[in-house]
Amino acid sequence: MKKIAIIGTGRVGLPFGLFLESLGFSVTGIDKDIALLKILRDRIMPFEEPGCQDLLTHSRIQFTDDISIIKNVDYIFITVGTPLMPHIETDLSNVEAVIKSLIPHMQKGQSIFLRSTVAPRTTEYVKSFLEEHSSFRIGKNIALAFCPERLAEHKALAELKTLPQIIGCEDELSYEKAIEIFAPFNVKMFKTTYISAELVKLFNNSARYIEFAVANQFAIYANEFDQNIYDILRLANEDYPRGFIYRPGLTAGTCLRKDFGMINELSPGSDLLLASWKINEFMPYHLIELAARHAEIKGAKVAVLGYTFKRDSDDTRDSLVPKLIRYIERKVPHEIVLCEPNLKTQVIERYANRNISEALQGTDIVFVAVNHKEFSNSNIIWKALKPEALVIDIWNCLGKNQVVLRKERV
Numbered sequence: 001m002k003k004i005a006i007i008g009t010g011r012v013g014l015p016f017g018l019f020l021e022s023l024g025f026s027v028t029g030i031d032k033d034i035a036l037l038k039i040l041r042d043r044i045m046p047f048e049e050p051g052c053q054d055l056l057t058h059s060r061i062q063f064t065d066d067i068s069i070i071k072n073v074d075y076i077f078i079t080v081g082t083p084l085m086p087h088i089e090t091d092l093s094n095v096e097a098v099i100k101s102l103i104p105h106m107q108k109g110q111s112i113f114l115r116s117t118v119a120p121r122t123t124e125y126v127k128s129f130l131e132e133h134s135s136f137r138i139g140k141n142i143a144l145a146f147c148p149e150r151l152a153e154h155k156a157l158a159e160l161k162t163l164p165q166i167i168g169c170e171d172e173l174s175y176e177k178a179i180e181i182f183a184p185f186n187v188k189m190f191k192t193t194y195i196s197a198e199l200v201k202l203f204n205n206s207a208r209y210i211e212f213a214v215a216n217q218f219a220i221y222a223n224e225f226d227q228n229i230y231d232i233l234r235l236a237n238e239d240y241p242r243g244f245i246y247r248p249g250l251t252a253g254t255c256l257r258k259d260f261g262m263i264n265e266l267s268p269g270s271d272l273l274l275a276s277w278k279i280n281e282f283m284p285y286h287l288i289e290l291a292a293r294h295a296e297i298k299g300a301k302v303a304v305l306g307y308t309f310k311r312d313s314d315d316t317r318d319s320l321v322p323k324l325i326r327y328i329e330r331k332v333p334h335e336i337v338l339c340e341p342n343l344k345t346q347v348i349e350r351y352a353n354r355n356i357s358e359a360l361q362g363t364d365i366v367f368v369a370v371n372h373k374e375f376s377n378s379n380i381i382w383k384a385l386k387p388e389a390l391v392i393d394i395w396n397c398l399g400k401n402q403v404v405l406r407k408e409r410v
C-alpha cells in the first residue's frame with residue numbers, strides 16, 4: 001500500500017488526507033498544532049466539511065507532530081497555510097519551516113508535492129533550496145511538483161472527485177509520481193510548468209475576486225446616484241447574452257482576499273488586482289456611509305447578522321465583518337449585537353452572539369453582513385423588528401431587491 005504524509009491537516013490537508021485514504025492510500029497527518037492533533041485523534045472534525053466527519057470516525061489515519069515519520073512514506077504533500085504578510089508579500093515561513101525540517105529525514109525515491117497556494121516562482125525556490133541543502137536532485141532521485149488545490153470549502157469531497165488536477169512539474173519522474181497519486185481520483189490531469197500551475201491557481205481566484213469587485217464598484221456607483229443596484233442588475237442581466245454582472249457583497253475569505261498579493265508582490269505598478277482589492281476592502285465603510293445617510297448610528301442599537309467570511313460557513317478567517325464592526329464602533333452606537341448561527345460560541349469578540357429574534361429585539365439598524373440561509377427567511381426578520389428599523393442588505397438576502405430598507409415601507 002502506498003504511503004502518504006500530509007503536512008498541515010487544516011481545511012485543505014484534512015479533507016484531502018481523508019479522501020486519499022478512501023481511495024486506498026495509507027495516510028499519516030502531520031501538524032504542529034498540538035490542540036488540533038488531539039481533536040483529530042479523538043476523531044472529531046475541527047470544522048464543518050460535509051462527509052468528512054463520517055470518514056474521520058472510521059479513519060485509521062495517525063496524526064502526529066513528529067516530522068521524522070516522513071522517512072517511512074513514499075509521497076509527501078505540503079498543505080500548510082500561506083497567508084500574506086502585513087505587506088504585499090507572501091508569508092512563506094510555514095513552507096520554509098516544513099522544507100527545512102524534511103531534509104534530514106528525506107529518502108531517495110520520495111516525492112514532494114506542494115499543494116499550498118503560492119506566488120509564482122515559489123516551486124522553483126523550493127527546488128533550489130532542497131538541492132542546495134541536500135544531495136538530492138529533483139527529477140533524478142527525488143520528485144517535486146506543484147499540484148494546487150482549487151476546491152471551495154464545504155464542497156471538498158465533491159470537488160476532489162470532479163476538478164481537473166493541474167500538475168506543475170519540470171521532469172518526467174515528477175510527472176510519473178504525480179500520476180500515481182492522482183490517477184485514482186478519476187479526474188482530468190493537466191501537465192504544465194511550475195509557474196503556469198502557480199498562475200492557474202492564482203488566476204482562478206483573482207478572476208472571481210475581480211468579478212465581485214466589479215459588482216461592488218457598480219453598487220457603490222448606484223448608491224451614489226441614489227439608485228437601486230438590484231433594479232439595475234435585473235435590467236442589465238435579464239435575457240442579455242453578453243456577460244453577467246454579479247451581486248455585490250462583502251468579498252473576502254482566506255483565499256480570495258490574499259491571492260491577489262501573490263501576483264502583486266512581483267510587480268511594481270498598480271493593476272486591476274490591486275484596484276479590486278481596494279474596492280472590495282472599501283465595502284464595509286461604504287455600508288456604514290450608506291446607513292449613516294438614512295439613520296443616526298450614534299446611540300443606536302445595531303445588529304450585525306453574520307460573522308463568517310462566506311454563506312453557510314463556520315470559517316471566520318479573513319472575514320470583512322470584524323472590519324464592518326470596527327467602523328460601526330467608530331460611530332459610537334449604544335449597543336452592538338451579533339447573530340452568527342454557524343458559530344456555537346455565546347460571545348464573538350466582545351459581543352453577544354444571539355439568535356435572530358433576540359438580536360433584532362429593539363434594534364434600530366441591521367446590517368445583513370453575510371447571506372446565510374437563516375437570514376433569507378425574511379418573515380422572521382420582519383416580525384422581530386420594530387417598524388422604523390433600518391436594514392442594510394447588500395446581498396439582497398431578504399429578497400426585497402433593495403440594499404436600504406425600512407421595515408415600515410416594505
Ligand SMILES: NC(=O)c1ccc[n+]([C@@H]2O[C@H](COP(=O)([O-])OP(=O)(O)OC[C@H]3O[C@@H](n4cnc5c(N)ncnc54)[C@H](O)[C@@H]3O)[C@@H](O)[C@H]2O)c1
Pocket residue numbers: 007008009010011012013030031032033036079080081082094095097098115116117118149150151152153254255
Ligand atoms: N481553505 C481553502 O478553501 C483553500 C482552498 C484552496 C487552497 N487553499 C490553500 O491551501 C493552504 C492551506 O490552507 P488551509 O485553509 O488548509 O489552512 P489551515 O490554516 O486550515 O491549515 C494549515 C495547517 O498547517 C499547519 N502548519 C503550519 N505550519 C506547519 C508546520 N511547519 N508543520 C506542520 N504543520 C504546520 C497549521 O497548524 C494548520 O493546521 C493555503 O495555502 C491556502 O491558501 C485553501
